[in-house]
Structures are given as structure tokens and as C-alpha cells.
Amino acid sequence: MSDAARKPIEIFIDADACPVKDEAYKVAARYGLKTWVVANAFMTIPASPLIERVVVEAGPDVADDWIAEHVAPGDVVVTNDIPLAERTLNAGGAAIAPNGRPFTRDSIGSAIAQRALMEQLRSTGDILGGPKPFDRNDRSRFLQALDEAIVRERRKSGR
Secondary structure, three states: OOOHHOOOOOOEOOOOOOOHHHHHHHHHHOOOOOOEEEEOOOOOOOOOOOOOEEEEEOOHHHHHHHHHHOOOOOEEEEOOHHHHHHHHHHOOOEEOOOOOOEEOOOOOOHHHHHHHHHHHHHOOOOOOOOOOOOOHHHHEEEEEHHHHHHHHHHHHHHH
16 A cells, blocks of 8 residues: 555645635544645634644745645645646645635646636736625535545545
């Protein structure tokens, strides 16, 4: 059995602007999974031996880099950051946006292209708004997507 198959699944939360940390903690607790809360600033986390806070230096992509360096096959990353999602997929992990949208090998290329297009449109002033407000349905979709990702990764690895 490989080391990856023996290593328990872990959850990594790109936490600086994550609206579903509490939901992720609950799902992780149900499965008994270690959860890493990675941010550029101190955050309060629940008192649990399964939840660990990692405060990284301020700067672009510092939290993303820490997560990408630690994620292993079968782990799950919660992030809105498309490049981090791609790095997670390349490492063999699963990536889920806080609104419940799973990033997959089939969808990541178009997500990166759309991100580049939207950056270009914003830079020219053609688009001034951001994404729609986060709502209860997004939270519900996230809970379902996280649960499905954990079950899928456990089946794949026998963990």
C-alpha cells in the first residue's frame, strides 16, 4: 500500500475570505478529518485537536503556496482561487469553491480562461461589478459538494 493510501484525507481551507469555514469544520468533524485553516492573519478557530490554524506572512499567494506545498493526493481544498484549485488538482487533490462548485480536470481550463477574460474586461472598465452575493443556497451546495468530495476521495484511496 502506498504512503498516499495510508495517509488520512485532510481538508485545507484558503481561509482569508472563506464564508464556509464553520460548515467545513462540521463536515470534517463528522468524518474525523484534520483541517488546516490557512490565512494571512490570525483567525479564531474551534478548539479541536483536528483543526489547526496556520498564519502565513502577508503577500499575494503566500497562503496559496503553503496549501499547494502541503496538499497530497486525496486531500480536499476549499478555495475561490482558480490557480490554487489547478495546483490542487495537479497534486491529486480535490478542490471546491465555497459556493459548492467543484473544480475538476475537465472544468479547470475553462475556469482559468474565464478568469483571464474577466480580469481583462475589468481592467478596461467594461465590467465594474463582482460576483453575485453569497447566499443560503450556495452554503447548501457547498455542504453537499464537500461531503461528496470526501466520500469520493475515501472510495478512491480506501481511506
